[in-house]
Amino acid sequence: MRVLSWILGAMLLLLVAPAYADITSWTLTSPPDLNYTNDTTPSFNFTAVSNNATTFSCTLYINGTGYDSNNSVSNNTATILTANTSLSDGQYKWWINCTDNSTSKSPERTITIDTVYPSVSYVNPPTSGDAYETVTIKIQVSDTNLNYCRLVWSGTTETFDNSNSTHYWETKQLQQGQKYIFYAYCVDKVGQKNTTSSLTVYGKQVGGGGGGGIISVPVRITTNPGAVYLTIYDSAGNVVYKGLFRSGNQISLPYGTYKVVLEAEGYPTTTEYITVKRATSYHFELSQTPMGVPNDWSVVVVVLFLAVIGYFLLKK
Known part of the structure; x- marks a missing residue:
């Protein structure tokens, strides 16, 4: 047992x-x-x-x-x-x-x-080149594993002031006459990044002034021929630019309407009117036929006349 x-x-x-x-x-x-x-x-x-x-x-x-x-x-x-x-x-x-x-x-x-990059786009974006007192930058983003979105404002990376599951936005107060370049980007949890396009806005001048609206808006002007004598008048008739101008250069102009007079040796004077609402560019074509150069029919007549004179001289 x-x-x-x-x-x-x-x-x-x-x-x-x-x-x-x-x-x-x-x-x-x-x-x-x-x-x-x-x-x-x-x-x-x-x-x-x-x-x-x-x-x-x-x-x-x-x-x-x-x-x-x-x-x-x-x-x-x-x-x-x-x-x-x-x-x-x-x-x-x-x-x-x-x-x-x-x-x-x-x-x-x-x-x-996760192999899919975030999808990011502007929602009612400000118009690039326009002037504002305040501007709201708002983006829409779609990503299953989103980590964060950032605003790059004039070279400084910032966190958006407001956000929800699909949108990020922020309102900026702009200083008069200042230029601002900005874009946004979003990054997912893998580290995959997508970026919006860059936009440019300007601080609007409050209270008017010559031409009104904005200070130092770049206006690019191209011409044919490549060098002209350029005179620009504002809406009050004041000369705001005068001098030799080469095609492709820029002039800073406030918002407003302007009379543009272009002169070049051997070409008739050309007058154009422009309205500046944003940073933009204009192209001006002077007459294709320089002054003093005969048109095609004149050339034909002269050639025929010389041919007849030559014929009679040879017969003698």
Whole structure:
């Protein structure tokens, strides 16, 4: 009876003793948990420690499906398994199973595949080149894994004052006569970045002044011929520019209406009228026939006359 009691006691101890795991520890080195990547075949670095084997087999599982395997993983040695079939965009659970005498499962981690860049565009953007006292910059953004959006205002990167799930916006007070160049960009959690186009606005002059509206708006003028004598009058008849002008140069003009007189040697004087509402450009063509040069019929008549004179001279 005593021997039987010892046997029963030993069996009871075996039943209540905790199971002895073959893999005693896991180190999931990379990628970190909750990782975002645009790599559709990511690699997974891990180290498994076994209590009874020097080598064993391991398999990468993603959402329950087996991917890469290694049948000779060394104990307590960093090992890399790769998603050997491309993953589509989305969130996945991954883990490692290793087997020596029995199968052990690593902790689960999450990875998100995202290959799509943020979509960002202006909403009711200010007109580039116009003048304002205040201006609101508002953008619309679409991205599943958006991280942040920023406004770059005259070279300074800023956080938008206002935002919701789809829009970012901010209102700026502009200083009179100042020029501002700006754009916005958005970045997702992978680090993929998309940018709007750059726009330019000017601070509007309050209370008028010659030409009214704005100070130092660049107006680019091109001409044919390439160099002319240019005179510009404002709406009150005052000369605001006078001198030799080369095609492609810029003149700073306030908002307003102007009379433009162009002169070039051998060409008739040309008068044009322009209205400046923003930074812009104008092209002026002087007459294609310079003064003093006969038209086509005159040339024909002269040639015929000379031919007749030559004919009679030869007959003599």
